[in-house]
Amino acid sequence: xxSLTLALDVMGGDHGPHVTVPAAxxxxxxxxxxKLILVGDENQITPLLSECGASYRSRITIKxxxxxxxxxxxxxxxxxxxxxxxxxxxxxxxxxxxADACVSAGNTGALMAMSKxxxxxLPGVDRPALVxxxxxxxxxxxxxxxxxxxxxxxADILFQFAxxxxxxxxxxxxxxxxxxxxxxxxSEECKGNDQVxxxxxxxxxxxxxxxxxxxxxxEIYTGKVDVIVCDGFIGNITLKTSEGIARLxxxxxxxxxxxxxxxRLLAKLLAPSIxxxxxxxxxxxxxGASLIGLxxxxxxxxxxxxxxAYLQAISLxxxxxxxxxPEQIKLRxxxxxxxxxx
Amino acid sequence: xxSLTLALDVMGGDHGPHVTVPAAxxxxxxxxxxKLILVGDENQITPLLSECGASYRSRITIKxxxxxxxxxxxxxxxxxxxxxxxxxxxxxxxxxxxADACVSAGNTGALMAMSKxxxxxLPGVDRPALVxxxxxxxxxxxxxxxxxxxxxxxADILFQFAxxxxxxxxxxxxxxxxxxxxxxxxSEECKGNDQVxxxxxxxxxxxxxxxxxxxxxxEIYTGKVDVIVCDGFIGNITLKTSEGIARLxxxxxxxxxxxxxxxRLLAKLLAPSIxxxxxxxxxxxxxGASLIGLxxxxxxxxxxxxxxAYLQAISLxxxxxxxxxPEQIKLRxxxxxxxxxx
Numbered sequence: 209x210x211s212l213t214l215a216l217d218v219m220g221g222d223h224g225p226h227v228t229v230p231a232a233x234x235x236x237x238x239x240x241x242x243k244l245i246l247v248g249d250e251n252q253i254t255p256l257l258s259e260c261g262a263s264y265r266s267r268i269t270i271k272x273x274x275x276x277x278x279x280x281x282x283x284x285x286x287x288x289x290x291x292x293x294x295x296x297x298x299x300x301x302x303x304x305x306x307a308d309a310c311v312s313a314g315n316t317g318a319l320m321a322m323s324k325x326x327x328x329x330l331p332g333v334d335r336p337a338l339v340x341x342x343x344x345x346x347x348x349x350x351x352x353x354x355x356x357x358x359x360x361x362x363a364d365i366l367f368q369f370a371x372x373x374x375x376x377x378x379x380x381x382x383x384x385x386x387x388x389x390x391x392x393x394x395s396e397e398c399k400g401n402d403q404v405x406x407x408x409x410x411x412x413x414x415x416x417x418x419x420x421x422x423x424x425x426x427e428i429y430t431g432k433v434d435v436i437v438c439d440g441f442i443g444n445i446t447l448k449t450s451e452g453i454a455r456l457x458x459x460x461x462x463x464x465x466x467x468x469x470x471x472r473l474l475a476k477l478l479a480p481s482i483x484x485x486x487x488x489x490x491x492x493x494x495x496g497a498s499l500i501g502l503x504x505x506x507x508x509x510x511x512x513x514x515x516x517a518y519l520q521a522i523s524l525x526x527x528x529x530x531x532x533x534p535e536q537i538k539l540r541x542x543x544x545x546x547x548x549x550x
Numbered sequence: 551x552x553s554l555t556l557a558l559d560v561m562g563g564d565h566g567p568h569v570t571v572p573a574a575x576x577x578x579x580x581x582x583x584x585k586l587i588l589v590g591d592e593n594q595i596t597p598l599l600s601e602c603g604a605s606y607r608s609r610i611t612i613k614x615x616x617x618x619x620x621x622x623x624x625x626x627x628x629x630x631x632x633x634x635x636x637x638x639x640x641x642x643x644x645x646x647x648x649a650d651a652c653v654s655a656g657n658t659g660a661l662m663a664m665s666k667x668x669x670x671x672l673p674g675v676d677r678p679a680l681v682x683x684x685x686x687x688x689x690x691x692x693x694x695x696x697x698x699x700x701x702x703x704x705a706d707i708l709f710q711f712a713x714x715x716x717x718x719x720x721x722x723x724x725x726x727x728x729x730x731x732x733x734x735x736x737s738e739e740c741k742g743n744d745q746v747x748x749x750x751x752x753x754x755x756x757x758x759x760x761x762x763x764x765x766x767x768x769e770i771y772t773g774k775v776d777v778i779v780c781d782g783f784i785g786n787i788t789l790k791t792s793e794g795i796a797r798l799x800x801x802x803x804x805x806x807x808x809x810x811x812x813x814r815l816l817a818k819l820l821a822p823s824i825x826x827x828x829x830x831x832x833x834x835x836x837x838g839a840s841l842i843g844l845x846x847x848x849x850x851x852x853x854x855x856x857x858x859a860y861l862q863a864i865s866l867x868x869x870x871x872x873x874x875x876p877e878q879i880k881l882r883x884x885x886x887x888x889x890x891x892x
Contacts, residue, residue, distance in 0.1 A: 280738040400783070401702045402702070425789065425792075440735070441735055442787055445780075449770060450767075454795060456685075
């Protein structure tokens, strides 16, 4: 297998190099053909590599910079003032073809803004979207986008997200004509706000997309459709609410099951199964969302990812590079968008 | 106790009189001081009252109409063309002081539009909000609004919702200075869309409201705050997503627990506890949302409510009348809004 190189923004995220560097070393063990560019403060990175054997060390390049993007920094400010930040330099590595993909646990808004400027969007795409794959009742993977990269979206942007989501699902799952729906407050045509209603109009007139109409919040995880589209505000709140309710349920189960010795015992015996389900639903453990619509691969890790979770984000990047995802998406997207615009 | 009268839109909802009339009879048994105006088609209602004893029958008035609002009817159309509908006549009963409150399981958008026109909003309130009380981890009730009556809201409307939610919580729970938050995609000041950021500005300058800043989706059910404000699009999807994820978890628990005889047995023994938790989280069983900000009480039942669920919505209306909710909200709201506007 030919080697592949990832650029890691090791300073990004709540924990910085203390999580990202050990996760990077694990990734080197896991993928023998992997090379890494660790972008960040050399003085913080080098000590963390002290136990790294020579064979691993030879597959690591450090790109030194002391500048980094804060988690609460305004995207516009980061874009203007942080041209030497670890995030920006990691993205530049992809642009310069030094790396095949970039992984960052940093500020989502800044990552989105910088990705757009550094890597540029694919033809026909105005804004990249943050997308993740979620579990459903019937084990069909569900692609939900946007997850927070774009808090306000007009109908055209929602339409582009639908096309990108459909193509991503097709490319990754090898499923032809994935079912696409718009998240809305009701299933009737008259429901929703202007953006959603207009996006529905556009999708109804696009035979290349297998548009299924509106889907409501209670149907997201039923596996009824393969791709669900919404703006980043809704997507973010939907994903985090799912996490919150999962926690509440487990908490209530534990509380509700404290009533007697027998019930307590039963609950204890079932705890691993309950935890497994929670883990499956928890974005912390279901880590790695992709910024799609760009001329390069950018994977966003959860900001507070631990070592195992960050490793998952790296693995997602490896998979996307191996599958040549952006080239495939680009080809498919171009053919659909050209078709639509012609 | 003095008698109280409710007007029921018996034609509203997915099941109409077959659910609403039996639920009404149960309510008469439950509340000896209750009188009911059943608004709808006499020919459908009367047969359903055949087993109703004379003492109950004497507490029922039928207001006959054959017109009703369809569940998928556009609110503007319902408002213009359905002036003799059961929904409208039930609201008129409240306006004419024949009834103390109205209950409907009909079309939310139409109910909201008609309520506003027939009952009018309180001074300082531009739009009524649909609000419900949800369970949290620490058993503190949580008021979430808007739940779908207003799909698009500017900052002023969100601000009014925050004031109304705070007052409602204060009046119902007797808690002074309830904690109010805006639902957003992050807790940092720079996060969110324009509407939410501007509403935050307004709330920060309103000492009468105990504003706590932004809250994220994963914190909704933690009990961290008492009132959460968002537009109706977000609120609807948040509530329905919660329902969906609860169903998925229970499904996955059941599936995950099918692996062996022993685990299956355990799961079966725990099923009632799991079901109880699910019921608590399920809007179908947690029935009755209030339209607040009006000069009268309007309770919205879930469209597909069964008899027990519809009875809960009636009970909520009884509670609100007994506590003289609109008068109390009006007084408190006026004092805050006048204070703010002066």
